[in-house]
Amino acid sequence: MMTLFGIPCSLYTAKARSYLRKQGLAFEERSVGSSTFQEQVQPVVQRMIMPVIKSADGQIVQDGADILRFCDAHCSGKYPLLPESSILRAISYLFELFGGEGLLRPAMHYRWNFDDINLDFLRSEFQCLAPSGVKESDWPSLFEFASGRMRKAAKSFGVNEESMATIEASYDQFLELFEAHLRDHPYLLGQQPTLGDYALMGPLYAHLYRDPKPGLLLRQKAPLVARWVERMNTAEEAWTDYENASRSWVSDSDLPETLMALMRFIAEDFQPEMLAHIDYANQWLSDRPDLAAGTNGLDDPTQRYIGMAEFPWRGISLRTSVLPYRFYLLQFLQDEYEQSTAGDKRAIEDHFASCGLLPLLTSKTTRRVARLNHLEVWE
Template identity: 70%
Template sequence: MSRFTLFGIHCSLYTAKARSYLRKQGIPFEEYSVSSREYQSSILPTVKRMIMPVLKTPQGVIVQDSADIIRYCEAHEAVKYPALPDSAVLRAVSYLFELFGGEGLLRPAMHYRWNFDEVNLDYLRSEFRCLMPAGTAESDRPQLFDIASGSMRKAAKSFGVSEHSAAAIEASFNEFLRLFEAHLSDYPYLLGGRPTLGDYALMGPLYAHFYRDPQPGLLMRRKAPGVARWVERMNTAEDNWTDYENAASALVSDTDLPESLLALMRFIAIDFLPEILAHIEFSNQWLAARPDLPAGSNGLEDPAQRFIGMAQFNWRGIPLRSSVMPYRFYLLQHLQDSYAQATESAQRDIADVFAAGDLSQLLTSHTERRVARHNFLEIWQ
């Protein structure tokens, strides 16, 4: 049987999203580190930046980015569980949670990984060994870890992680765990009886950072054991209904969404909406200052750079600054395109659901120029 090859590492958020999807779909694959010879000699020169995950198909096609990997497989493979529901309403909700799962949980993911060295550090040293090329001398490993972890600690600050925001981050994440735990008490997955796109996106941070890292892993098991079991369920190919009686693969009704799902949407409205709106406003000002920016460019000297600046916003009662990444608009566009392409009746239903979740602005707030991905890079169209 022909097999796919997935390049990533165990503790990578976006690799966890792609890995879970491949397992749930029964798509055979082998996984290698980004330090492997093939990645270094073949993949890296192709994608032109150290980034993960990357999927290589049996035909040799290279797909980079967890969202694009899922879309590629949906289009080209026979899948067990389609990532996107047929219902326009549930499809829009799926895109919402793809955006939030991959981007909205970055702040607590980075906080819990890099601000608890007394608990996490020895574990992280072991985790980061897979980034180091084979044959790296033991004497060189501590210095290489310090370089890699130093880069990640700097990235954490760019997502708004600081002593100033730590208490609010922890309160926010505990609230999310409580809400997701309550939802999972009735449903095995986000939208009911089978995994969908939002599950895979949430799996990224919830597995790679929160379940596996010692400090948040203990927190999850203590305060949200149902979430921990969902992580385990999302990491296996087989269905497991031991927590649910009369389990079925049906999704929730798109005309009567569970209150526990709407509660999660209202959490996103508080926790992530102010940030993404601030990023859109910043980007539109940034674009306005560059009227001659050529299509197909990211507008920066380095084509591989992912950040265009820092935006400030109020978050849970405190001022915060975080890096503006056009990639987030790429994900947001999937939600907004789905809404725009729906029938008039479905658009009304989607608008009603997003109004109930206090998220109406997400359907219409956008950057003046669209973001695309071309040759594995984010560009302005």
């Protein structure tokens, strides 16, 4: 049996946990505050980070994207991680990128800007982080430290007083679009969950379903999305909303309008940030022509961001942290596109162009990002 290390309120752990459950894979979950994690896992992954799995034969894999791919290759799950269609695979990679990174603003806003409703719940949730042996009396100060880091991270993702109203309007629009898609399709691409579903589960379950303030909002505004979250956390299938629905993949030649509407949302809401981050990273790389391959170019090899980029977003200006990890995820989409047959490549171009997403197929950093020894590095 494998072990998943994380905590219930962790966004990225939710992606891995959902995958393991839907696939029917046996696992136990332990906290990153446990002595097992601190003594056996953290020295290997080199930082306090989650999720991490330890396989039955002792292999350690860190990061949700890598965990899903490792399990897909080495475990006998119920479903393939990706459909066979190259076009639908490209869309899956798009939603993996957006699900993990593009919904961070509403996830962080609704968690950390409603203390009157959320705070007691979060104090309890974050106690899972307490290292073994910590006294109960010491926990309040540890929570203040941990939550303070998360509040700082929220600001680095563009959550501030000037952006709050816009973040809420953007999230309302996303919920409306996803709710409309789920009226006819149980999952993002139809008959079964795929990579994009698991990525969306990160923010939608860990923050926006479980936390009190956004959880009530989700149930009121998008009950089908709430039930999708519940469905994504069970091994059994629930067809109560879809007794007469098609049990097949969406058509890769005639994508549902509701799916294309979600893709257009990504073009408006997230693509400007990605393009600004790519431009920033390329200038950063240009300024470091002697940067050694296999390093992150920083004094701290465990640091995840290289600077801050500014870009226009829905009529305001945002300044957000540039994380090479996002380029690592983007590369899966771009590699799928570049390695497709000529016919599939044209079809991917047509679908992405019609949704305003063509730049994400070709805009890239001048050096690729890899993960080496559980860290993001430049090739």
